[in-house]
Structures are given as C-alpha cells and as structure tokens.
Amino acid sequence: MRAAVLIVWWAALVFTPALAQAPSKLRLVATTTDLASLAEAVGGNRIAVSSLVPPNFDPEEYQSRPRDLELLRDADAVIRVGVDYDLWLDRLLAQAQNPALARGGPGYIDASVAIALLDVRGAAVGPGHPHGSGNPHYWLDPANAEVITGFVLELLARIDQPGAKQYERRRIAFLERLAARQREWEKALAPFQGKPLIAYHNNWAYLARRFRLNVAGIIEMKPGVPPSPAHLAELLRAMHEKDIAIIVRQPHESAKYAEFLASRSGAAVLVLAASVGAVPEARDYIGLFDYSVGALTAAFSRQRAR
C-alpha cells in the first residue's frame, strides 16, 4: 500500500511538468497579423502563433527588434507574404540560423508562390509598387485564404501528424464559414459594382477585383513620395467628372492629402482596415472584411441617398 502511494507520488513528481507541456505546442511565426489569423484558424490551440509586425505599422518599412530573432530561433515554422513585401525577413532568418525556416526548408511558407498575382509587370516599375513582381496585398481577397490555409495545413499535418485530422477539419470549417460570409459581402457590395473611389495607396486591388469595385485613382503613386500638385489636380478633375465621393485610406496612412481632396470635392474619407488589428473591430481575418465591407457599403449607401 505504502509502495503504491510512493509510486504515485513519484510518478506525479516526474510526470507533472511533462504533462503540463505534454501537448507541446508547435510554434509558428507569421510576418503579418493577417497570416497569423489564418494560421490560427487552421491550427487552433494546437499551435502558438505570433506575428512580427504589429498592427498599423507599415510592413514594408518594418524595423525588426531583438524579440523577433528570439521568436524565429525557437519557431517550428514561418509564414510570410512574399512578393517583396517583407524582404527584411530574409535578413532576420539568416541571423536566426534556424535551418527548418530556411527558404525551401520544412518550416517555410511563402504563400505568394501559388497566388494569381495582380499588377505583375516583370522587371519594369508599376504604379504604386517599386517592384514589378506583383501587388503583395493578396490576403485582401477572401478567396485567397484557401491557398494560404492550404499551405498552413500541409505544413502542420507534415510536422505534427497526430493533429493532421484536426487541422483538416478546422480548415474546412473555417473555409465554409468564410465562404458563407463572402457571399454576404458580395451581396452587400453588388449594388455598387463599378462605382469609382480613390485610394491612398495601391493596396486594394485584390479586394476590388473580388467585390468588383473600381479604384479609379491612387493618391500616393510611389511609396514615400508625396503627390505632386499636378497629380492632385488630375485626381480632383477625375473626382468631379466621374462623381467620385469616397476616398479610402488605412489608419496608419497620412490623412492630409485624403482630407485635402475631400475638402475640395466634398467626398468622404473612409478609414478601412487592410490588416487584422488595424481597427479594434477587425479582430480576426473575417472581422477584417466584416468591418471594411460594412464601412464601404454604408458609405456607398450614403452617397446614393444624397
């Protein structure tokens, strides 16, 4: 009897710490909050996801911190946007020296390779983006979530086989939920197909294509270069001729030029979320569209009522 008690005690002492860590979570690092949200949708509580760029920072100009290296050193997998959007990750990965995360390694995902990219220009320079390899904001088409989560599922099922079934179930459930919402978003925006609007930066191309919106002008043609007066005059003319009454920008983008155009034309400035966490309402990937599509629909309806 005493022996049995002792064995139980011993077992408790030895195994408790092990038990606490037992379902040791896979650690996945995403460069942006959007990819983190999509990875979470597949991995659920079997994985621990962290994102490097905080919401409302411009990922193209992100300056990394020591914590990023630590995260990458301990991570099992990394997922990035690619298309020259998070180029700084290459330097971080080289420094972190985690062989699993090397380009092409077992824990490396660059989802852009399987996306049908927009604004591809080859080596030439296209408007809005310094590189011609394509527009990197592809997560803003909910249909692309299928590709991104597909990569996540493949990776997770490979390095955590016991969870494979669970990951697959979660992904299918998420995509079904997303598809249902997408139909609602499409329905909400359908009456405004082709209605022109102006954007601060060329980052709404995928959203526009999916929901058939007409981004008729861009304020900041080259990142970091303020628009010239001739360009603003041209935008004002277009706004007048095509009756453009909506200007969209992200919360972290300069309000000045958008407000300026709005004050000259009577248009409304709409702050949309292009990333999870950009506004408090955009808590996750679906919330991001709920918020932005809702704001767009409301603005278009106001314009029509006017």
Add this chain to the structure above:
Amino acid sequence: MSDALALLALPLAATLCLVGIHAYFGIQVLRRNVIFVDLALAQIAALGATVAFMLGHPALGATTYGYSLGFTLLASLLLAFTRQWSGRIPQEALIGVIYVVAAAAALLLIDRAPQGGEHLKQILTGSILTAGWDEIALIVPLYLAVAFVHWLLRARLLAAAELDWRWEFVFYASFGVVVTSSVALAGVLLVFSFLIIPATIGVLYAERLFQQLVIAWIAGAAASIVGLASSYAWNLPTGAAMVCAFGLSLAAAGVLYPFARGASKTQAARRMLAALRWSATLVMLVSATWLIVAPRVDQPLLDAAELAVPALRSLYLDEREAELYQDASSHAERYRRDAERLNEFEARSRFEGKPLDDHELRRISSFLKSYNEMRRGEEFVMREVRSRARTRARWIVGALAIALALLIAPGFFTKALSALHQKRSQAES
C-alpha cells in the same frame, strides 16, 4: 491654368507668411550662429505632442498643443542658459544633442503606441500643398504677435554681444512658438530652407537689418513662386521642388554677388566668362578622354546631348546601324503599348463585364512579363548598336571634342594663332 491657380493660391499665401517671419528669425539665427536650432525645437515640440498623445489626448487638440509648447519652452530655457557656454563649446553641439535625443525618445514612445507613428510623422513632415484657410487664419495673428513683441524689444534682442539669458529666452521661446506651427504646416526641410536661405541672401547683400529683411523677403518670395510653379508644371512633389528652388536662388545670388558688390563689373564679367570657358573645356576634355578610353560605358555628356538632339546619333551610326536602332526602338515602343493595353483591360475587368478567373489572370500576367522582357531585349539591342558605333567612331568624335575644347579654352586659341603669325612673319623675313 485655372486648375493650377485654384490649387496653388492658398499654399502660396501660406508660404509667403512663413517666409515673412522665418527670414527675420533666420537673420537672428545666423547672427547667433545656431543654424540647426529650428530642427531641435521642432523635434522637441514633436516629443511633447507625442507625450500628450500617449497620455490619451487627441492628436490635434489644445492639450496636445499645450504639451508641445511646454516642452519647447523648457528647451528654450536650456538653450538660453547654455548660450554662455558658447565660448568653450559651440552651441551647435548642444543643439545637435537636443535634436537626436528628442527624436530617439519620441521613437521609443511611439513604439508603444500603434498609429503613433503616423501622428509623429504628421508633426514633422507637414505638406505646404494642403495648407488651407484654417492654417492661415491661425498663423497670421500668431506671427503678427511675435513680430510685434520683437519690434518692441528690438533694442534688447538685437544686441547679440550682450548675453543676458532673459532676452535669449524670449528669443528662443518665440522662435519655438513659430517653428512649432510652421513645421507642422510645411515640414522640417522646407522650414529650414525658409529660415536660412533668404536670410543668407539678405546678409550677403546688405548691412542693415531692414535692408537685409527686404532682400530676404524678395528672394524668398521669388524662390517660392518658382518652386510652386515648377512643381505644378513638371509634376514634382511640392516640398522637395521648393527646397531645390530655394537652393537655386542662393546659387544665383552667389553668382550675381561679384556684379552687385564687387569693385569692377567688367572685371567680374570677364572672370566669370573665363571660369565658364575653363569649366566647359575641362568637361569636354574629360568626356573626350572617357569616350576614347571606355566607349562602351555611360557617356554622360554624349548621352545628354543625344537626349536633347536625337539627330546627333545619326552622325556616327552608319545606315545599317541606324536602321537597326530605329527598328528596335519602334518595337520597344510597340511592346510597351501592348503591355499597357493589356494592363488596362485587366484593370477594367476587375469591375466591368465578365470577371477574369485566376487562370486567365495568370495568363495575362505571363504575357505582361514577356512583353516587358521583350522590351528590355530591344533596349539591349539599342544600347549594343550604339556602343559598337561609338567604339568605331571614338577616335574621330574624341578628337573633334578635344579640338572643340581647345577652341573654347580662354587664351589658348588666340595664343596659338599669334604663334602661327609670328612663325609666318619670321619665315617671310
């Protein structure tokens, strides 16, 4: 034209207000030898606004402005006291330290607040183009009040030799108030130009404060108009175009200086002509040598000349080469147009007609890539044809350029001619 006027009238009015007050402060700043003090004060004001923002006050509210002003006044006090050190350490050292520490501290704070980055940027990067009535209505009374105080205290404030910290504090505090508002309106680069360049021109040309001011105002106004107009005409970012226009105005003032202030105008003119001829000779000689040594690499002078007068190219391309060059050029243009058309089609399909599926989109992308590659191929052919022709013609073109350089060089040609004359007359005798 009316578009341009409607767009540029208010920015011009705001610019003239800014030039008005900054030219005066610029003269004072030059006199005190604290050239970068505006950057330090602007950065301190931004730090104050950031602290207010972190404490939860709205970005453009009165409280935030109060914090800005408080920080600026503290920095002014520091600057006024340390004025007395300037015998041992240049005050610019302290100004630099204030600038970098304020900038770094603001960055550390911002790192804790999403959206703060944009807020900080707004304080420091202003855009003169979006200036409106609201801003003008704010700065005009403010600047008039500051000007009035300075006029009342002119005897104290202009006695720079007398280092009384109280008057120095009044100077830096009022300057801080002005800079805080102007940097938010026009941005750091432009405000620095407003401050230093017209004042430098004024000090260059006149002794008395009033004359210096008038000259500075005229120069500043002219540079502002040129900068704004060229930014519209050539589709340039306004702030950068204006800073360059101010830089050019200083260069022009420097070039004209010997004419206006020198002892003899004809001598000044002769000296300038000689300098111009020597520079032209030097450029020609270096370019000719460069062409002979390395005909296949970039030839800045020749490339610029061909860009301005494309007919120059036909002088050294033979018939076949010219044909090849023309052919490649027209093909490149055709590929560019085709790619553009395809692009436009894809962009329209996002919201018009039948949407493209991913497969069609991929096909279009691959076509676009091919068009661009083909265009680059044609451009390569153009470069190659030109390089070969240049390699062939380098001795003749180089020799011609050297001869031209010698003709331009002052004195050389006349000396050679008179030497020839002497020889001939010697031979005759």
